[in-house]
Amino acid sequence: MAAIDIDKVRILVVGDSGVGKSSLVHLVCHSEPIANASWTIGAAVDVKVHEYKEGTPSQKTYFLEFWDVGGSANHTKSRHIFFNPVHGLILVHDLTNRKSHLNLRKWLAEVLAKDSNGAKIGSNSGSEYDPERFAGSHIPILVVGTKMDQIDPRRESVLSRSSPVAEECGADEINLDCMQSKDLAAGTSKAVKFSRFFDKVIERRFFAKDPFQSVSTSSYMYTDRRRPVAPQYISKTCHQD
Ligand SMILES: Nc1nc2c(ncn2[C@@H]2O[C@H](COP(=O)(O)OP(=O)(O)OP(=O)(O)O)[C@@H](O)[C@H]2O)c(=O)[nH]1
Numbered sequence: 001m002a003a004i005d006i007d008k009v010r011i012l013v014v015g016d017s018g019v020g021k022s023s024l025v026h027l028v029c030h031s032e033p034i035a036n037a038s039w040t041i042g043a044a045v046d047v048k049v050h051e052y053k054e055g056t057p058s059q060k061t062y063f064l065e066f067w068d069v070g071g072s073a074n075h076t077k078s079r080h081i082f083f084n085p086v087h088g089l090i091l092v093h094d095l096t097n098r099k100s101h102l103n104l105r106k107w108l109a110e111v112l113a114k115d116s117n118g119a120k121i122g123s124n125s126g127s128e129y130d131p132e133r134f135a136g137s138h139i140p141i142l143v144v145g146t147k148m149d150q151i152d153p154r155r156e157s158v159l160s161r162s163s164p165v166a167e168e169c170g171a172d173e174i175n176l177d178c179m180q181s182k183d184l185a186a187g188t189s190k191a192v193k194f195s196r197f198f199d200k201v202i203e204r205r206f207f208a209k210d211p212f213q214s215v216s217t218s219s220y221m222y223t224d225r226r227r228p229v230a231p232q233y234i235s236k237t238c239h240q241d
């Protein structure tokens, strides 16, 4: 039987413990709500087959590999081992918990400031947030707000406001209820938005004309924030997978 050769992209899913990362990944990969969510210890991996540019002559099948990293504060020191390589990043917050949204900045800093050994890159602390740096990230980012069903009707205006974090890092944004499969049913606006995000991740990973597209974000960003150096000068820190 002929071997099937399908390229994959690695999408990191982070956010505070309990915001619904595992519930979201399960819904995206299996089109149904998770039966029993429990704390993720370390990281869990799930895979989805995605049709890049579906319905066009460029259509091609890819694997999306989701790395759902447990958000427990107990693992802050060790979870960096899951952060590289990263081709796409989903930042998850709970719409009923404002702190979980504010903490997305910490998650961004944590993911983008460490190399695969957990070492800090550059002089900046990994917990510092600098929008200018993140705006230059070449990694597509999606901000997802969960538990939309639990929003107090008096606070529904929350849903029409865009997330400051999403704005700062140029990310797309989706709010949903992870316990409802109809929220991501084929053809719905949210399903289309997810699909566009996945296309963007694949495009950056495999088709970007930008010579820096295959360089790990951390290497690129922390070498020089305004004037990226040519790839040959950072090849030692380049991540090849
Ligand atoms: N009502 C409602 N409950 C949700 C939603 N998303 C997640 N939950 C619930 O929130 C709880 C936590 O969800 P998880 O998916 O385990 O959260 P997590 O972010 O993976 O948490 P860690 O693995 O600890 O990092 C579970 O009881 C889920 O059923 C949602 O959109 N609506």
Ligand SMILES: [Mg+2]
Pocket (backbone or CB within 6 Å): 021, 022, 023, 038, 039, 040, 068, 069, 070, 071
């Ligand atoms: Mg989990």
